[in-house]
Amino acid sequence: MSVSCLEMRAIEMRYGDGAQAVHALKGIDLDIREHEFITIVGPSGCGKSTLLYLVGGFLRPSAGSLSLRGHPIAGPGPDRGIVFQRYSLFPWLTVRGNIGYGLDEQGVPRAERNKIVDEYVRLVHLQGFEDRYPRELSGGMQQRVALAQTLACKPDILLMDEPFGALDAQTRRILQDEVRRIWRRDTKTVLFVTHDVEEAVALGTRIVVMAARPGRIKEVHERGFDVGDGEEFETNAAFAALKLRIWRSVKAEVEAANP
Amino acid sequence: MPLLTRLIPIVVVLGAWELVARAGVVNPNVFPPVSEIAVRWVQVFADGRIWAPLWGTLWRALAGLAAAIVVGIPLGLLMGRARWAEWFFEPLFSFGFPLPKIALIPLYVSWFGVFSLSKVMLIFTDCLFPMVLFSYHGARGVSPIYLWSAQARGTGPVRMLWRVVLPLSLASIYDGIQVAVVVAVLVAVVSEMVSGGGGLGELMIRAYRYGDVRTAFATLVTISLIGFILFKLAQWVRGSLLHWHVAEA
Amino acid sequence: MKAFSIAKLVPLALLLAAWQAASISGLLPKAVLPPFSDVAASLTAMLGSGELISHTVASFGRAGAGFAIALIVGVALGLLMARRAVVQRAVEPILLLIYPVPKPAIIPLFMVWLGIGDASKIAVIALACLLPVVIATFNGTRSVDQMLIWSAQARGTSERRILWRVVLPAALPQIAAGVRTAIAIAIIVLVSSEFISSETGLGYLIFSYGGAGADDAMLAVVIYLAILGFLLDRFYLAGLRRLMSWHAFAH
Numbered sequence: 193m194s195v196s197c198l199e200m201r202a203i204e205m206r207y208g209d210g211a212q213a214v215h216a217l218k219g220i221d222l223d224i225r226e227h228e229f230i231t232i233v234g235p236s237g238c239g240k241s242t243l244l245y246l247v248g249g250f251l252r253p254s255a256g257s258l259s260l261r262g263h264p265i266a267g268p269g270p271d272r273g274i275v276f277q278r279y280s281l282f283p284w285l286t287v288r289g290n291i292g293y294g295l296d297e298q299g300v301p302r303a304e305r306n307k308i309v310d311e312y313v314r315l316v317h318l319q320g321f322e323d324r325y326p327r328e329l330s331g332g333m334q335q336r337v338a339l340a341q342t343l344a345c346k347p348d349i350l351l352m353d354e355p356f357g358a359l360d361a362q363t364r365r366i367l368q369d370e371v372r373r374i375w376r377r378d379t380k381t382v383l384f385v386t387h388d389v390e391e392a393v394a395l396g397t398r399i400v401v402m403a404a405r406p407g408r409i410k411e412v413h414e415r416g417f418d419v420g421d422g423e424e425f426e427t428n429a430a431f432a433a434l435k436l437r438i439w440r441s442v443k444a445e446v447e448a449a450n451p
Numbered sequence: 452m453p454l455l456t457r458l459i460p461i462v463v464v465l466g467a468w469e470l471v472a473r474a475g476v477v478n479p480n481v482f483p484p485v486s487e488i489a490v491r492w493v494q495v496f497a498d499g500r501i502w503a504p505l506w507g508t509l510w511r512a513l514a515g516l517a518a519a520i521v522v523g524i525p526l527g528l529l530m531g532r533a534r535w536a537e538w539f540f541e542p543l544f545s546f547g548f549p550l551p552k553i554a555l556i557p558l559y560v561s562w563f564g565v566f567s568l569s570k571v572m573l574i575f576t577d578c579l580f581p582m583v584l585f586s587y588h589g590a591r592g593v594s595p596i597y598l599w600s601a602q603a604r605g606t607g608p609v610r611m612l613w614r615v616v617l618p619l620s621l622a623s624i625y626d627g628i629q630v631a632v633v634v635a636v637l638v639a640v641v642s643e644m645v646s647g648g649g650g651l652g653e654l655m656i657r658a659y660r661y662g663d664v665r666t667a668f669a670t671l672v673t674i675s676l677i678g679f680i681l682f683k684l685a686q687w688v689r690g691s692l693l694h695w696h697v698a699e700a
Numbered sequence: 701m702k703a704f705s706i707a708k709l710v711p712l713a714l715l716l717a718a719w720q721a722a723s724i725s726g727l728l729p730k731a732v733l734p735p736f737s738d739v740a741a742s743l744t745a746m747l748g749s750g751e752l753i754s755h756t757v758a759s760f761g762r763a764g765a766g767f768a769i770a771l772i773v774g775v776a777l778g779l780l781m782a783r784r785a786v787v788q789r790a791v792e793p794i795l796l797l798i799y800p801v802p803k804p805a806i807i808p809l810f811m812v813w814l815g816i817g818d819a820s821k822i823a824v825i826a827l828a829c830l831l832p833v834v835i836a837t838f839n840g841t842r843s844v845d846q847m848l849i850w851s852a853q854a855r856g857t858s859e860r861r862i863l864w865r866v867v868l869p870a871a872l873p874q875i876a877a878g879v880r881t882a883i884a885i886a887i888i889v890l891v892s893s894e895f896i897s898s899e900t901g902l903g904y905l906i907f908s909y910g911g912a913g914a915d916d917a918m919l920a921v922v923i924y925l926a927i928l929g930f931l932l933d934r935f936y937l938a939g940l941r942r943l944m945s946w947h948a949f950a951h
Contacts, residue, residue, distance in 0.1 A: 250850050268853035280851040284869045284946045294855030325946040345855050460793045481812050542708040543715065549929030551888040554903070554922050556895065557910025562732065637802040644804070645895045645907075652805070656896075659808045671805055679800035 196261075197381045198224040198247065198349060203256035205242055205407070215406030216242045220256065222400065222409065224349075229375055229382045231396030233389055233438065235446040239407025240385045244351050247383060248274050260348060270294060273347030275338045275355045281326040287313070287337050288322040294345035312340040315374065332363035336370070343374070352384045356391070368394055372419070389439045393431060394419055401438060403445045410445070413438060483665050492669040500654075501673060507650040508643065509677060511567055512635040515574025519631060522575075523582025524624060528612050530583070531590020531620070544583055552577040553638065556645050565648040570639060577638045578631040585627025589620025622693055629685050636678040651677075734916040743920035751905075752924060758900040762818050763890040766825025770882060774830050775875065778837025779863065788838075795831060803828035803885075804892035811897060821893040828889045829882040836878020840871030873947055876940050883936060887929055 203220035206213050217239040224230055232240045245251045246258060249268040258265040260272065274280075281290050292309045300308070313322055316336040326334055335355055342350065352371075356364040372395060375382055386392050392399050396415060403410040417430050425431045465485050471477060472484035479487075495501040529536045556573060563569035593616055601615045617624075643652025651674050658667035716736050722728035723735035746752045781788040807824050814820040844867050852866045894903025902925050909918035 245850075248850070248854060250853070268850060270854065270856040272854060274851065274854045276847045276851065279845045279847040282848065282851075282866070282869070284872070284944070286946075293852070297856045297861070327946065341855070347854075456789065457793045460790045461797055464794055539711045539714075542711045545708070546712060546930055547926065549884060549887070549933045550922070550926035551891045551929075553888060553895070554891050554906050554925055557907060557918060558915070558922070561910065561913075561915065637804065640802050641804045641892050644808075645892070655805065656808060659812065664812070667808065671801065671809070674805055675801040678802065682800065 195226045196223055197226045197228075198222075198261075198383070199257075199259050200243075200247075201257045203243070203246065203258065204254045205239065205246065205251070206254040217246075217253075218406035218408050220407075220409060222412075224381060224383065226381055227379045229372075229384065229395055229397045230400060231384045231386060231392035231398075232400045232402060233386055233392040233442060234402030234410075235404055235442060235449055236387070237407070237449070238402040238404040238445070240402050241353055242407065243402075244274070244353050244383060244385050247349070248272050248351055270298070270345040271348045272351055273342035273345055273349075274351040274353065275335070275342050277354045277357045280338050281334055281341070283326050286323050286325055287318060287329070290326070290337055291341045291344050293341060298345075308344060312344050315343070316340045316370065330363075331359050332367060335359065335367060339371070339374070343378075343380075347380075349381045349383060352382065354386055355384075357387070364391070371395065389442055390435055393435045393438060394425060399434075399438060401441050404449055411441060480662065480664055483668065487665055488668045488672070491665040492672055495666060495669050495673075501651075501670070504649060504651045504654045504670075505673065505677070507567070508636070508639045508652065508674075511570045511650065512574060512639040512681075515571045515639070516578050516631055516635040518571070518575040519578030519582045519635075520628065523579050523627075524586045524617075525612075527583040527586025527624075527627075528590045528616050528620065530587045531593075532612060532616060537587075540583075541587070544580060544587075548580055548584070552580075553641055553645075556642055560646050565646055567648065569646070570642045570648065570650070573642050574635050574638045577634050581627045581630040581634065582624075585623050585630070586620060589623030590616050592623065593619045625685075625689050625693060629682065629689070632681050632685050633678060636674070636681065640674055734919065738916040739919045739923065742916045743924060746917070746920060746924075752902075752921070755900055755902050755905055756928070759890055759894065759902045762821045762893075762901070763825055763886045765818075766822040766889075767829050767882060767886045769822070769826040770829030770833055770886075771879065773826075774833030774878075774882075775837045777830075778834045778875075779841055779867070779871075781834070782838050782841035783863070783867075795834060798827070799831060803889050804896075807889075807893045807896050816897050821890070821898070824893060825886050825889050828885050832878045832881040832885065833875070836881075837871065837875050840874030840878075841867055843874070844870040872944060876944070880933070880936060883932065884929075887932075891925075 200220055200222045203217055204215065205217035206215055208214055220243065232243065234240050242251065246253055247260075247265065249265050249272065265272075282293065285293065288306075288309055291312050292305050295305045295308055309322070313319055316339055318333060318336055318340070321329065321333065326337070329337070338355070356367050359367065368391060371382075371384075374380075384392075384395055393415065399413045399415065401410045401413070402408065413434065415434065417428075419425055419428075419431065468482070469485045472479050472482050526536075526540065530540050531537070552573060555576065556569075559569040559573050563572055597615055597619060598611065601611060606614065639650065640652040640655075643650035644656050645652075647653045647656075651670055655667050655670040655674070658664070658670060719728070719733070720736045723730070723733065723737075728735075743752075777787075777791065781791055803824055806827070807820070810820040810824050814823055848866055848870055849862060852862055857865060890901070891903040891906075894901040895907050898904040902921055905921045906918055906925075909915075909921065
């Protein structure tokens with residue numbers, strides 16, 4: 193009954209040729225259904241960001257196919273919005289300018305654009321900061337703008353590349369709740385890459401664990417239970433159990449890479 | 452980029468020049484073919500015409516540069532660490548910086564005559580600015596931690612400049628030297644073009660006046676080569692001088 | 701505009717005062733350096749008579765034209781070189797060849813070629829200013845963060861608009877630094893060319909007054925030129941600060 197949104201078949205990402213070839217990704221098969229929140233977790237070098245960039249259309253796979261709602265992915269576009277960890281805000285535009293950028297590219301007239309921008313400013317709780325420049329904002333606020341500017345283009349799927357990795361722990365928790373809240377409200381499909389196992393379990397309805405050398409999918413876990421906003425899920429037994437299982441799996445990969 | 456690939460555009464341009472000049476499309480007395488310039492270049496070296504002016508320009512440039520280094524570095528370092536020196540000198544150098552010192556040629560000629568001294572003084576003045584400014588910035592950028600560490604081991608203020616501030620500012624100072632080297636050659640040549648008194652600049656102007664375009668070009672090539680060689684030399688020395696240097700972000 | 705305090709003028713004032721004192725007391729003979737008061741009087745007279753203004757227009761007209769050409773061609777070329785490897789491979793060796801040639805040394809050649817009028821001077825200034833602008837644009841464009849470009853692509857920006865809407869603004873700080881260098885070079889080449897051969901312009905005034913022994917008039921123009929250069933640089937920086945108020949290191 194859940195419709196397929198993103199299909200990845202036999203994805204391979206190879207650098208170099210022959211015996212010297214490095215496989216950033218090998219044999220990736222994954223189906224993502226609409227409204228899922230997929231988190232991808234794994235050690236450094238497992239290719240999780242590479243996979244995200246392939247879905248985003250910034251890179252082309254050496255082999256295999258990717259399709260979004262039945263259409264092959266040919267390049268970047270507003271149907272796949274992306275939030276990076278850093279440097280995705282245009283420093284020369286204000287908050288309003290950054291959020292409205294994608295709409296401007298689509299030719300949305302100014303009056304309507306302003307209305308939409310205001311809506312997204314409210315969504316990420318940045319009222320009052322519309323006319324500030326990125327350098328005047330904290331890291332957490334910058335990432336809120338990054339989120340708003342991506343959502344404003346109404347993408348079919350939201351890609352997030354370790355978006356909270358550069359933030360302090362408290363801000364990270366707050367923004368995780370924000371993302372969950374927005375996902376519930378808009379029921380978007382999300383693909384979220386992280387190296388933080390707790391974050392992966394807190395946000396993902398399905399958690400993909402990857403391994404390195406070659407980059408591949410090791411296992412996929414269904415979370416099976418809900419996580420509420422601001423809930424102290426440390427006391428949730430099911431949460432703790434799942435987190436431990438996944439952590440052990442990831443740890444095994446990290447140790448295998450660093451004997 | 453492999454060397455051969457880099458040479459291709461140059462060869463193409465020079466080849467086109469040669470063809471255009473020989474075909475008579477442009478007046479060969481305005482734009483002589485490359486081959487004739489090359490021949491003349493060899494000639495001026497062979498018959499010795501160029502040696503005296505070459506040494507003239509070269510030693511003037513180096514003398515002015517040396518003087519600027521000897522005066523400029525200590526002054527710049529002092530400005531970087533002593534408030535009073537900064538207060539007095541920084542505005543003077545800031546203000547003088549945008550003035551093309553070449554505008555002072557007539558003044559220097561009236562003071563020092565038309566031969567080497569006025570040119571060396573002008574080169575000194577022109578090179579002083581980058582030497583002072585780069586030394587100043589280098590000294591300002593020294594982290595207080597180094598100074599405190601030295602003070603805690605009994606270093607007095609004068610020795611501080613010499614033993615601590617100077618080595619730490621060396622990267623910036625050397626940037627200044629690389630800039631100053633190019634300036635020195637440039638100013639030497641321009642002052643010779645404007646006020647005579649021997650040197651490659653005068654040789655080139657005289658060649659133009661007598662319609663000897665080939666010699667003028669040959670001199671131009673020589674001037675460029677000197678600038679290029681000195682710059683590369685400075686770069687090469689930098690490697691060994693600053694091998695210990697760790698670039699701070 | 702005043703990111704520059706009046707206090708900075710004090711050392712200059714002291715220097716001028718010392719100059720005047722030395723002249724009046726006889727320590728500094730008139731033949732060596734005329735008193736500052738004479739120079740100031742000369743400057744005021746020249747300003748009043750409009751002589752300075754007309755020559756300023758002549759000089760900065762040339763410099764401005766050459767600079768403008770270099771700016772447009774330089775930015776375009778730098779962008780093209782950074783985005784298309786073919787262009788870089790073709791153009792870079794030629795630029796490296798021109799780089800060590802002192803541009804004032806080309807002035808006589810351009811005069812033989814384009815005559816002794818404005819055209820030759822504008823051409824040399826344009827060539828001299830071209831290099832710093834191209835280099836700065838090239839480096840600035842190359843160092844634009846890939847993530848910014850991807851972020852724009854993911855929001856539907858076409859390849860052509862990427863250059864204009866993302867790459868150019870992102871490279872602007874570095875381009876601006878190159879332009880500042882180009883301004884300084886323009887003035888140097890301008891004065892050199894006016895020394896070598898000209899009948900108008902500030903360089904011409906300095907040269908002819910100097911040759912005629914009218915040192916007070918010559919120095920008046922030199923000081924005037926220094927002030928102009930200083931103001932030009934300051935206005936440029938102030939303008940930059942406003943244009944790039946978004947930049948973290950608005951220097």
